[in-house]
Amino acid sequence: MYTMPSPSVYIFSKTLLYYIKERERHVSPFKQSVMIIHNLGYPRIGSQRELKKACESYWTGKITLDELQATARNIRLQNWALQQQKGIDWIPCNDFSFYDQVLDTALMVGAVPQRYRTLQEKKIRETDLLFAMARGYQRDGDDITAMEMTKWFDTNYHYIVPEFTAGQTFHFFSRKVTDQFLEAKKENYAAKPVILGPVSFLLLGKEKTAGFNRLSLIDKLLPVYLEVLSQLTKAGAEVVQLDEPCLSLDLDEAALQVFIDTYAQIHAAFPQLHILLASYFECYGKNLPVALALPVQTLHLDLVRCPLQLDDILETAIANTSLHLSLGVVDGRNIWKNDYTRSLQQIQKAVSVLGKDRIAIAPSCSLLHVPCDLDNETALSPEIKNWMAFAKQKLQELKDLRDIVNGNTALLDTNKAAIHNRATSPLIHRKEVKDRVAAFTAADARRNSTFPVRQNIQQQQFGLPLFPTTTIGSFPQTDDIRQLRARLKKGELTTEQYEAAIEKATIEVIRWQEEIGLDVLVHGEFERNDMVEYFGEQLQGFLFTKNGWVQSYGSRCVKPPVIFGDVSRPANMTVRWSSFAQAHTDKLMKGMLTGPVTILQWSFVRDDQPRSTTANQIAWAIRDEVVALEQAGIKVIQIDEPAIREGLPLRKENRAAYLEWAVQAFRISASGVKDETQIHTHMCYSEFNDIIEHIAAMDADVITIETSRSQMELLDAFAGFKYPNEIGPGVYDIHSPRQPSAEEMISLLEKAAVTLPARNLWVNPDCGLKTRKWPETKVALSNMVRAAEVMREKASL
Numbered sequence: 023m024y025t026m027p028s029p030s031v032y033i034f035s036k037t038l039l040y041y042i043k044e045r046e047r048h049v050s051p052f053k054q055s056v057m058i059i060h061n062l063g064y065p066r067i068g069s070q071r072e073l074k075k076a077c078e079s080y081w082t083g084k085i086t087l088d089e090l091q092a093t094a095r096n097i098r099l100q101n102w103a104l105q106q107q108k109g110i111d112w113i114p115c116n117d118f119s120f121y122d123q124v125l126d127t128a129l130m131v132g133a134v135p136q137r138y139r140t141l142q143e144k145k146i147r148e149t150d151l152l153f154a155m156a157r158g159y160q161r162d163g164d165d166i167t168a169m170e171m172t173k174w175f176d177t178n179y180h181y182i183v184p185e186f187t188a189g190q191t192f193h194f195f196s197r198k199v200t201d202q203f204l205e206a207k208k209e210n211y212a213a214k215p216v217i218l219g220p221v222s223f224l225l226l227g228k229e230k231t232a233g234f235n236r237l238s239l240i241d242k243l244l245p246v247y248l249e250v251l252s253q254l255t256k257a258g259a260e261v262v263q264l265d266e267p268c269l270s271l272d273l274d275e276a277a278l279q280v281f282i283d284t285y286a287q288i289h290a291a292f293p294q295l296h297i298l299l300a301s302y303f304e305c306y307g308k309n310l311p312v313a314l315a316l317p318v319q320t321l322h323l324d325l326v327r328c329p330l331q332l333d334d335i336l337e338t339a340i341a342n343t344s345l346h347l348s349l350g351v352v353d354g355r356n357i358w359k360n361d362y363t364r365s366l367q368q369i370q371k372a373v374s375v376l377g378k379d380r381i382a383i384a385p386s387c388s389l390l391h392v393p394c395d396l397d398n399e400t401a402l403s404p405e406i407k408n409w410m411a412f413a414k415q416k417l418q419e420l421k422d423l424r425d426i427v428n429g430n431t432a433l434l435d436t437n438k439a440a441i442h443n444r445a446t447s448p449l450i451h452r453k454e455v456k457d458r459v460a461a462f463t464a465a466d467a468r469r470n471s472t473f474p475v476r477q478n479i480q481q482q483q484f485g486l487p488l489f490p491t492t493t494i495g496s497f498p499q500t501d502d503i504r505q506l507r508a509r510l511k512k513g514e515l516t517t518e519q520y521e522a523a524i525e526k527a528t529i530e531v532i533r534w535q536e537e538i539g540l541d542v543l544v545h546g547e548f549e550r551n552d553m554v555e556y557f558g559e560q561l562q563g564f565l566f567t568k569n570g571w572v573q574s575y576g577s578r579c580v581k582p583p584v585i586f587g588d589v590s591r592p593a594n595m596t597v598r599w600s601s602f603a604q605a606h607t608d609k610l611m612k613g614m615l616t617g618p619v620t621i622l623q624w625s626f627v628r629d630d631q632p633r634s635t636t637a638n639q640i641a642w643a644i645r646d647e648v649v650a651l652e653q654a655g656i657k658v659i660q661i662d663e664p665a666i667r668e669g670l671p672l673r674k675e676n677r678a679a680y681l682e683w684a685v686q687a688f689r690i691s692a693s694g695v696k697d698e699t700q701i702h703t704h705m706c707y708s709e710f711n712d713i714i715e716h717i718a719a720m721d722a723d724v725i726t727i728e729t730s731r732s733q734m735e736l737l738d739a740f741a742g743f744k745y746p747n748e749i750g751p752g753v754y755d756i757h758s759p760r761q762p763s764a765e766e767m768i769s770l771l772e773k774a775a776v777t778l779p780a781r782n783l784w785v786n787p788d789c790g791l792k793t794r795k796w797p798e799t800k801v802a803l804s805n806m807v808r809a810a811e812v813m814r815e816k817a818s819l
């Protein structure tokens with residue numbers, strides 16, 4: 023049973039009770055006497071990734087900005103039409119973005135960092151400014167770095183981190199929100215603008231100057247939000263969704279007070295405006311009393327992640343007030359068909375307490391995190407397909423649920439049959455997999471010797487110089503390489519022709535790495551579509567889709583595999599390519615694998631057993647691959663775990679349990695080899711400061727980790743913790759086409775050498791290079807090798 027948080031948070035605000043009473047006096051703006059269905063956001067990449075393709079064409083100069091805008095408009099119109107057709111009452115607008123909704127919010131409030139002012143003075147267009155902030159700008163004598171990017175809560179979506187300085191001011195700059203509301207209104211859609219709320223906007227950003235707290239900027243920020251709301255109301259908006267997902271995090275009393283004051287002011291300014299406050303991905307937890315008391319008309323609950331909070335909300339706070347609830351019953355984070363029986367229990371419980379007219383139903387969060395349309399999947403097993411739902415189907419589920427509440431029981435029977443079929447299907451269970459996981463002993467997760475012993479053995483064996491250089495695995499996945507795979511799929515190339523072309527690319531990249539003098543080489547990952555999908559395609563218990571794309575950042579998309587059953591490895595997965603590559607060089611060739619937690623995190627995972635059990639099943643499969651690589655003569659093996667931080671529960675109280683099983687899964691995968699074999703891991707796209715000791719507990723011999731965008735800030739945490747093993751702090755940002763100079767990398771390495779022992783330092787980029795083009799890659803890596811050489815010379819003086 024979910025327990026109501028301690029009421030201590032009630033005490034710190036005398037104003038709280040006043041606002042509850044205020045709201046009760048307020049007349050309900052719900053006009054309908056039926057249950058509303060609404061959506062928090064729809065995928066914006068387009069069902070055929072039209073936006074991705076158009077953005078990339080624009081960036082390479084193949085289409086004009088007008089053409090890009092036209093593609094974007096079509097996507098918005100299609101999304102609105104679809105939602106209208108599915109009977110959605112409040113259709114989201116402003117959920118469209120060319121890159122990221124947090125970046126859009128920064129532009130909305132004019133939070134443009136100083137370094138882009140020169141572009142504004144040159145009067146570059148707003149969309150170009152947005153792209154410059156997201157991707158960096160190196161043109162016409164300007165050389166401006168991109169803004170930082172990080173994980174959006176515990177998802178594989180990445181947002182651009184707002185930058186704040188003391189004394190910062192804001193103004194209503196980008197009019198996208200009002201423009202898109204008017205665009206929808208013109209087409210007669212009942213549009214509900216979706217805006218990242220002011221408090222979460224501040225909390226999700228970073229202070230760029232010392233000595234102030236970004237929440238103190240709320241007084242300057244709020245007037246801009248009030249101006250936005252004023253414009254929206256003038257334009258005819260009746261319902262506005264303010265997303266405040268930070269209410270899913272552990273917040274201190276000061277932050278909660280900011281919520282109270284902010285929403286009081288919004289309510290005071292717009293008492294007639296229907297504000298729908300949405301948080302998702304977790305329970306409201308200790309923030310619940312405050313959330314319940316905010317003077318908003320509707321509070322959205324993620325009932326997928328936190329079903330138990332409903333009882334307490336209904337029993338305690340709600341019955342006596344006029345607050346409406348939006349029940350997030352349809353999973354916005356996974357692709358399984360909704361269990362109508364379970365959802366209806368929640369809906370009916372809420373309806374019985376509040377009545378239909380105070381209930382709306384919705385997905386648990388924005389549908390940004392699931393693919394567009396299951397109808398496009400023509401090659402799936404019909405049995406398994408019948409267990410699944412993508413964004414379009416999830417809209418239908420909302421409609422079905424309302425129809426069932428209104429008496430259409432046939433829909434319920436069909437759903438029950440599908441849910442029963444999945445629960446009892448023989449496709450899911452494999453006894454030998456379950457037995458192997460159950461037979462685990464502590465020794466399975468331990469290397470033979472401790473790190474210092476292994477380090478001596480490995481350093482003697484490899485004879486690498488100080489500051490050894492390496493890369494993270496992938497080299498540019500050019501159009502030519504992707505075309506090869508597309509032609510193979512279409513049957514235009516035979517497997518032999520495809521493999522011969524990949525072999526050629528691999529040999530070329532090996533020669534080039536040798537030429538520029540890298541120390542530990544990689545094979546380039548040309549044979550892989552994606553670092554998770556590639557493994558998913560070779561493991562049993564997984565299925566993969568043809569078109570199940572989800573936005574990861576900017577124009578970059580992923581096609582997460584679906585884990586539907588027990589996982590096993592029927593054959594070697596990477597040995598063929600790693601041994602081919604090693605045979606073509608005398609240098610060390612790193613084997614390249616994705617770790618169990620990342621495979622889990624970047625897949626759609628079965629929800630019929632604990633995630634830890636699925637992670638362990640994957641771990642054993644990866645361990646077998648690690649051992650097979652060692653047996654094939656590969657002496658350095660990297661097991662990437664970029665998503666280990668992403669999987670961390672949002673609430674501190676749940677973290678220890680997760681970290682225990684996640685670290686153990688990694689260790690199972692890495693511990694089958696001899697001391698001589700050097701295990702690397704790699705992490706990126708996250709802030710790692712708060713899990714350093716668990717990263718250390720993974721006991722990889724070397725970790726290569728993203729640090730450059732944050733100017734090596736992370737290393738203080740590693741140094742503070744006295745991180746024992748070897749570490750390669752990324753010396754340049756691979757997300758940007760910008761070419762780093764040797765000098766800037768030397769200065770980052772000097773910073774690193776002050777904090778960590780030189781003997782333990784490696785030199786490498788932040789992450790793999792698959793998203794980059796060759797010209798910039800060649801310059802960047804040559805400069806990087808030069809930077810390492812300078813560091814060696816300095817060390818020998």
Ligand SMILES: CN1c2c(nc(N)[nH]c2=O)NC[C@@H]1CNc1ccc(C(=O)N[C@@H](CCC(=O)N[C@@H](CCC(=O)N[C@@H](CCC(=O)O)C(=O)O)C(=O)O)C(=O)O)cc1
Pocket residue numbers: 178499504505507508550551552553554555574575577578579580581624664707792793
């Ligand atoms: C490292 N990151 C990853 C994350 N998640 C993953 N699952 N994988 C990752 O690598 N999360 C954190 C980070 C950052 N995120 C990303 C996400 C995505 C990319 C990326 O480069 N994505 C590619 C798509 C990659 C892919 O699978 N390509 C396939 C299919 C290619 C394709 O689209 N083919 C066309 C036909 C082509 C033609 O005819 O010309 C088609 O099928 O329609 C492949 O290579 O085979 C992207 O471009 O978005 C990077 C970092």
Ligand SMILES: N[C@@H](CCS)C(=O)O
Pocket residue numbers: 494495496553614662664704706789790791792
């Ligand atoms: N080996 C992968 C890791 C990305 S996080 C790559 O280089 O792309």
Ligand SMILES: [Zn+2]
Pocket residue numbers: 494664704705706707788789790
């Ligand atoms: Zn990475």
